[in-house]
Structure formats: C-alpha cells, structure tokens
Amino acid sequence: DVKVTQSSRYLVKRTGEKVFLECVQDMDHENMFWYRQDPGLGLRLIYFSYDVKMKEKGDIPEGYSVSREKKERFSLILESASTNQTSMYLCASSSPTPGMNEQFFGPGTRLTVL
Amino acid sequence: AQSVTQLDxxxxxxxxxPVELRCNYSSSVSVYLFWYVQYPNQGLQLLLKxxxxxxLVKGINGFEAEFNKSQTSFHLRKPSVHISDTAEYFCAVRMNTGFQKLVFGTGTRLLVSP
Structure with a gap:
C-alpha cells in the first residue's frame, strides 16, 4: 500500500521557534509538495520539488524554506514561527509518468504557534 | 493560469x-481534472480523475463526475449518499502539459444527516 507519512499529527510551538516538518514517501516518486490548508481558502502550495536538491516556490513561500536531500524525504522549515503560520500542513507526492498524475497525500500536521 | 471555483x-x-457538488474551472489550455475527498482529521484521498x-468518469464509493468542456465544469454526483460520505470535497485542475502543479478549489463540506 502506497504511503506518505508526516512526522507529527499535532505540533505546538512558540513564536520565534524554528520548526521542522518532515515528510517521507515510499513510492519512489520524483515530485513532492508542501501545502497549507486553511478554512475557506482550500489548499495553497508553499513549495514543491521535482528532484533531489531541486526546489521551486509555490504560491505562498514567504516565511518557509524546504530541503530535499534524499528522494523519499521532503522537509518544510519555518525559520521563525509566527502565529499566522498556525495551520494544517499537508505533504504530497506524485510520479511524473503521464497517466499517473494524481498526488498522494499524507495525513497532515496540525501546527499551532502560540 | 488555471483557477477553480467551488461555489458551495x-x-x-x-x-x-442524491447530491451534486459543483466545480467550475478556467484555463486557456487543456487540463486534467480531479476530485479529492478529505475525511475528518485525515489527508486527501483521490476520488476520481x-x-x-x-x-463521464466513475470513481470510488459510488461517485461520478462529468467533464463539460463548453461549460468548463466538472461536477461531482452521487445518486444516494450515506452518512459516511460526510467529508470535505476538493476539486483540482492542472495543465495537461508541463509540471504537475495542481490548483485546488476552496472545498465543499458535504453534511449527510439521517
């Protein structure tokens, strides 16, 4: 069974802390994505990666960075957490093969910044 | 650029x-279309594409959707819903060429009551 896992389901951090959210996929997918989900706004793309050590900004990259040192792992970093980064964070992966375009999602990390 | 509207x-x-969840998209190029479902406290799961x-596309759990190019719509339907269908449903679109960046709608919460 294909799987995307995220390191934490729930996380509480303080303003100014550096926060790491980890995502691992076991499907050998080239593409990986980080989204945040907020009520009434749907999913918004933060960063994505189409290969190891490659990264591209999504629609809302400000305040975030990412790291992809290995194919299966994609990390989201909040350099200095702020209260407006309280949200649900979803990781996804996909294959670039035509016809296999759907993204597979992890269970999400609900981050609260106090 | 693509955009997705879920009015409800x-x-x-x-x-x-029966139920119909509406999805309209805008794009100047040909697209792929997706419906995802998110059950409470879970990640997103692909319903159909x-x-x-x-x-006319059939998906899991008895759902189906019809692509209407002239009306730029991709409405989701189910002839008879169950309590277990209570969830949030997201429509998404991406170009059928190039990198696989998905654009999501804001979601529709389906509430099924006895």
Whole structure:
C-alpha cells in the first residue's frame, strides 16, 4: 500500500521557534509538495520539488524554506514561527509518468504557534 | 493560469438522497481534472480523475463526475449518499502539459444527516 507519512499529527510551538516538518514517501516518486490548508481558502502550495536538491516556490513561500536531500524525504522549515503560520500542513507526492498524475497525500500536521 | 471555483462551501443533504457538488474551472489550455475527498482529521484521498476520453468518469464509493468542456465544469454526483460520505470535497485542475502543479478549489463540506 502506497504511503506518505508526516512526522507529527499535532505540533505546538512558540513564536520565534524554528520548526521542522518532515515528510517521507515510499513510492519512489520524483515530485513532492508542501501545502497549507486553511478554512475557506482550500489548499495553497508553499513549495514543491521535482528532484533531489531541486526546489521551486509555490504560491505562498514567504516565511518557509524546504530541503530535499534524499528522494523519499521532503522537509518544510519555518525559520521563525509566527502565529499566522498556525495551520494544517499537508505533504504530497506524485510520479511524473503521464497517466499517473494524481498526488498522494499524507495525513497532515496540525501546527499551532502560540 | 488555471483557477477553480467551488461555489458551495457547504451542502446539507439527507441520507439516501442524491447530491451534486459543483466545480467550475478556467484555463486557456487543456487540463486534467480531479476530485479529492478529505475525511475528518485525515489527508486527501483521490476520488476520481479526468485525463482524456469519456467525459463521464466513475470513481470510488459510488461517485461520478462529468467533464463539460463548453461549460468548463466538472461536477461531482452521487445518486444516494450515506452518512459516511460526510467529508470535505476538493476539486483540482492542472495543465495537461508541463509540471504537475495542481490548483485546488476552496472545498465543499458535504453534511449527510439521517
């Protein structure tokens, strides 16, 4: 069974802390994505990666960075957490093969910044 | 650029009644279309997708959707809903060439009551 896992389901951090959210996929997918989900706004793309050590900004990259040192792992970093980064964070992966375009999602990390 | 509109933020329906969740998109190029479902406290799961071919697409859990190019719509339907269908549903679109960046709608919460 294909799987995307995220390191934490729930996380509480303080303003100014550096926060790491980890995502691992076991499907050998080239593409990986980080989204945040907020009520009434749907999913918004933060960063994505189409290969190891490659990264591209999504629609809302400000305040975030990412790291992809290995194919299966994609990390989201909040350099200095702020209260407006309280949200649900979803990781996804996909294959670039035509016809296999759907993204597979992890269970999400609900981050609260106090 | 692509965009997706889900006009209904919430759809209440009684068990065993039919339901339609609306999705309209805008794009200047040909697209692929997806519906995802998110059950409470879970990640997103693919319901169905349209890549090409027949405009009527059948998915999991008895859902189906019809691609209408002239109306730029991809509405999701189910003839008889169950309590267990209570969830949030997201429509998504991406170009059928190039990198696989998905654009999501804001979601529709389906509330099924007995």
């Amino acid at each position: 933020s919430q759809v209440p329906v009684f068990e065993e009644a 349209y890549l090409s071919g027949s405009t």
